[in-house]
Amino acid sequence: MPRGRPRFTLADILLIVILSGLSLGFLRWLGRSGQGEGILLPILLFELAFLAWFLAWRTVRGRRRARPCEECGRPFVPGRGKATSTRCPQCRTRSLFPQQVRREQARALRAIPGVLLLLMVVLGFLLSEPVETHFGDHSWVALPLVALGAVVVFFGVTIAVALVIALVRNRLLGCEGYAFAMARRSCGKPGEVSRSGPLVAWSSDPPTPLPMLGEQLEVARRRFESLLGEPVEVRLPIRILCFGRRSAFVAYHKNMIPNLWNLDGLYLNRPIRTITRTTEASPCRLSEPERTARTLFGFALLDELKGFIPPPWLQQGLGNLLAGGGDRGELDRLSRKMVVALARGTALGPDDLFDRSPRKVVTLAKGWYDHPTYVRFAQFNAQSWSVVEYLGGVAAPEDRRARFRAFLKDMGPKDDQEQVFERHFGHGFGPLLDGWRAWVEGRGIGEYGPTPPDIRDALLERLIPTITDRDAKVMDRILAVRDMGRAGYVFGAAALIALLGDGDEVLKPEAIWSLEAISGLPWGDDADRWAAWWQGFPEEVLVPDDPPEPRGGPLIGGSA
Structure with missing residues (x-):
């Protein structure tokens, strides 16, 4: 069979037969609708049927056309006109400038009125005969209103179906088996389940993180106990999902918060207390797994205290x-x-x-x-x-x-x-x-204290190379700049100062925000003041005790 020729299976043929039956049924109803039958209920039923058929068709054909993303490995279906695309929409978005992302979002919003108008015209044409039969001389007034009502009903039904699906999925997530199965689908690995006290952990890759997580839960519990001035016990179970790849962590939450590339973990308190986290070292994130675990356990402890x-x-x-x-x-x-x-x-x-x-x-x-x-x-x-x-x-x-x-x-x-x-x-x-x-x-x-060795190594090996690499994804560079500001360490700030004179108007405001967050000084884009500030630091602040062999030249020393 030629490579470009579409292939049909028994499922495709069955869906085509169902569509033909629905279309014939709809046309027959249009022919009989002038005999006193109601309009709204049949329209609603046909809309539900066509919507169900469309979802089934997309699912069946989409699974066959899906291809793995060359970056994250997750399967995706290329859009029309993008048959040669090798990256999923999430990874592609990370390669776009923020202005391009906003333009694409605005373009999608501008297309909505046109789609609504086209749908009204189509429904008006299909309903013209029954409306004329029911309303007679007033049909020219009734037809636009009926078409508009049909569009509203259509989108109302679509939203209702989406809400029902979301509620059912949320309900099923309370079941341990369903949650673990969803995690396995997100990463494509069977994973391993381990239990200890109130903790139930699923991990996509060995070794199990349960010992570290149990230790950090105990640290957070003791600190909470000290704050409250009374004993604190963890009685309710806490489910933990650990993904070795960040893309799997993002895929697990794609129906809730898209593009979770700027977080290492997330806490959800419903339907059951669940912590999801990723252990992959990102080129644009300073991973602090122990601190992240204590933060998320803090959310869980407060949730259990208050209910x-x-x-x-x-x-x-x-x-x-x-x-x-x-x-x-x-x-x-x-x-x-x-x-x-x-x-x-x-x-x-x-x-x-x-x-x-x-x-x-x-x-x-x-x-x-x-x-x-x-x-x-x-x-x-x-x-x-x-x-x-x-x-x-x-x-x-x-x-x-x-x-x-x-x-x-x-x-x-x-x-x-x-x-x-x-x-x-x-x-x-x-x-x-x-x-x-x-x-x-x-x-x-x-x-301004010294930078811990693990943070220094992450800055040298991942974040600073990402920031200075003009060929890196623009959002990865932005995230790396932001994370330096979020962490607040002085080490490596020369890379941010260099961006002020780089002529990159996208990264410049990000670098200013990070420099001000690190320093506590509102100096804006005054590169000379920042350079003087950087040069004034003693060596012991920029380099921690027992450092490795220096790498990166001026990013370690006392000059910009």
């Missing part, structure tokens, strides 16, 4: 507080981010910080391709952590910690959180942020 989804600022802040454990270096790096946010006027107010719903936070996370959206998301996470450190961190006065402890225990699922807070602190969220600002300004930018 409901807490406000996002409290969840993010408490998770990071338990992960950091009062480490001075981490608190100094966090303080620098807040100092520069206050200087820039980008610190969040009470409404943006405390009243942001989980849905709005997810919307911010989905918009990480856009620089301003990512900056707001990063500010929300960091400021939530900083505020919780102010309220209940190791450096907080005992009286404030006791009040925060009481607020944490007292808040119920339907309570107004500000009223509960005011009951324990004597003021609302506005004065809270006033006190927090004074605390941040009093701490200042802290000390």
Whole structure:
């Protein structure tokens, strides 16, 4: 058989026969609809039937046409006009500039009115005879309205079907067997299941991460116990899915948050508490698996304590507080981010910080391709952590910690959180942020400490080469720049300073944000000031104890 000739199977023939039967049935109904039969119910039933046929056809033909992505290995179906494409849409998007992504999204939105109009015209043509029979001389008024109603019903049915599928899938995820089967499909490996106490872990690759995860859960539990001032026990099970490849982690969550390339782990509290994580070292991420595990376990511990989804600022802040454990270096790096946010006027107010719903936070996370959206998301996470450190961190006065402890225990699922807070602190969220600002300004930018060896190696071997490689995917370069700012280590900042004079207008705002987050200084694109700042560091700050052989020249030394 020639290579380009389409191949048909028994399933294809069966679907074609079904489509022919549906079409003939629809035409017969149109011929008899003038005899007093109702219109809306048959239209609804035919729409459901044609929608089911279309989904079945796409599934059957799509599986046959799918090809593996050359980058992530996941099967995908090339779109029309892209038969030679070797990358899936997710990997292709990472190669586009943010402006190109926005243009493609805008183009898709502009096509929607045309599709709706075309569908109205087609339905109006098909329904013209029964509408004329029912409405007589007024059919010229009724026909557009009936066609519009049919379009609304069609999309309503489509949305309803999608919601039902999502609800059923979410319900099935509560079943351990279904969740593990979905994980196996995402990575193409059988994996291994291990159990220890409340932890049930599935891992795509050996060895099992359960010992490390159990240790980090115990660390987070002890810190939570210290904060609450009472024993904390983990009674409810926690399911953990560990993917050796980041692409499998992204594929598992593709129906919830697309393109999860900027996260190493995720916590879901429904239908059963589940942690998903990836262990692959990304060229654009500083992986800290132990800290990530403590953060996610912090979410789970808070969820078990309260029994409901807490406000996002409290969840993010408490998770990071338990992960950091009062480490001075981490608190100094966090303080620098807040100092520069206050200087820039980008610190969040009470409404943006405390009243942001989980849905709005997810919307911010989905918009990480856009620089301003990512900056707001990063500010929300960091400021939530900083505020919780102010309220209940190791450096907080005992009286404030006791009040925060009481607020944490007292808040119920339907309570107004500000009223509960005011009951324990004597003021609302506005004065809270006033006190927090004074605390941040009093701490200042802290000390620039040395970079841990594992972070230094990751910067030298993965992130800095990605940033300086002009042939790398543009979003990988952007993510690497952002992650240097998120981590806040001084080591390697010369690579960011070099971007200021590189003429790349896409990476320049990313480099400015990262430099300001690392330094705590609002100097914008003043490359000379940044170069002088970099040259002023002593060698012991840039190079940790017992370093390996220097690599990268000026990225290690004291000059740019």
